Amino acid sequence: MRPPMQRKARHGLGLYLLAFQVMNVGLDKIPPVTLATIAAQVAIFLEVGDLERWFPSASAVCISPFLVWQRKQWMRLIFATFYHAHDLHLYYNMISFMWKGIMLEKKFKSIYFGYLLAVFCAMTSLMYIGVNMVLSLILDDPSYETSCAVGFSAVIFALKVLTTHYTPPGTQYVLGFIPVPSRMVFWAELVIIQLLVPNASFTGHLAGILVGLLYVKGPLKNIMDIVLPSGLFSQSTFFIYRFGFESYADSSGGSGTTPSAPMPDYDEYTGGLSDEEQLRYAQQESLHQNIGSNQNSNRMYPDLDDLRQRRQQRFQ
Template sequence: MSGRRNRGNLGLILLGSQLLNVGVNRIPPVTLALIAAQAAIFMDVFPKYFPSASAVCMSSYIVWYHKRWERLFLSALFHADDMHLYFNMSSLIWKGIFLEKKFKSVYFAYLISVFTALTSVVYIGLNILLENALEDHSYGMQCAVGFSGVLFALKVLVTHYTPPGRHLALGFIPVPSRWIYWVELILIQLVTPNASFTGHLAGILVGLFYIKGPLKPLMDSIISPEMVNNYRNHNTGYRSGNSHSSNYSYTDRGGYSRSTPSAPPPEYGFRQEYTGGLSEDEQYRRAQQESLREQTNQRLYPDLDELRRHRMRHYN
């Protein structure tokens, strides 16, 4: 391992513990593959393509003026240190569980690819704009790595697709859900001044382009969640009546605890994958409940084809 990684591997240990606590079998395949790939890159499994941060980092000077377009993707998958990797991948676990189950794996992989490219492009554009507007060449030289920009884009989607309420910014400051990503944008910059403000802002803008702008219709004209579901149903004989996903509602316990976001009543069919505003321990307990509910549903709603086969064997 390189000297950069030899400074400490606490983040890798924490990430492994997080994966075991959540349960690897609960993490959808694309999310799990993204985590595994970025951990492998950090551990120098692909030194030819990711030799160092300076070799893959993204700046407007390198990408735009020197045409190093591959860095639009490579920079997002590389992390500067083990804790940078841990915090980003821990965030990806919960966002991926929610969004990949909602959109299904094919569309989620498509979403991640588009968001990664667009977040990098918007980052380059913002830095060029600020460099020219402020006549400050430091913006052109800022060289960023990490998946944080994409995670901010995903956070916009998670917030959009979950009930309104209050979330805890950085785990302790209650704010209305519609402001959560803007507040965290500022707080992260105050806590970690070296973080890329324009990189995080680029992610928020891409997320907003998707939920409020033209990005979703453009993407769905190529691949849409409905197309993915129709293809899956056609090839697997999937029947909606056999779905094992459980519905439930939250109760507001008052104050600004981690479960304060309001939720629709049970008849709205709010899915248990919602995790916004909960601590990781609470999310883990919800995951255990979901697993138990799925097992119960499987017993209550057996596969009809399997019952028919058993009956035919009995009478034959």
């Protein structure tokens, strides 16, 4: 998040850099919710169609305790998150979000990741209001109540907490040379960004970290899972992909689908591997099994019918 600027440069280097990076990664490599979120924020920045009516200026949508809590302008809680005052502000935020989105959307699947983004957008704004009100009381500084900010940075910091939580512990290098334990890297980035970019919203970034910690360490994930369980889509998708479903007819004559074996534990089979790694491993394993059982065969690829029979026998 950043303090608002009255006018924004709509056609600058940041937009060209963002377009280049997205095309370099490949549109087909960016999951749909991540890509749609980036496209929506670019459209808002460029004031496509009638969006200028909803996002006329930074001062019209920025978020502060005074405007939200005292003036009851609740729509700012959402609008401020998607507004960027400068093209480079948009570029840095979207590039950072793209890599986190690729990882997390792949893990959670698109439906839950979209749900996660919606909750984080609201929660980081509310947390920003709360943090500024608390600091205003503790420090007896009314400027925290009128401090107004825009941008997606708070959500990105919340996602950063998740990416470090779901990757193996180790050491990361901030700025390329400062070693930091991976579980603490977001705290280091919070301080370093503030030193390098003094006009960045420290409390906005802090709010994002706190929301992320509430998800991985606190009750937020459990509360969200009441509405939409985080493992629902990843487990069912993996089961369909790896084992398949077979049709059945029940005793009443109805039809439906049922798994050919009880639902396996997702983590037990994936071992933390990505979808591509799982597919590559399965292909290699199948090829080795086929070569071992068909040494006299000249086939280069595994027999798919034989592979299906082996899997059915394994889970009967």
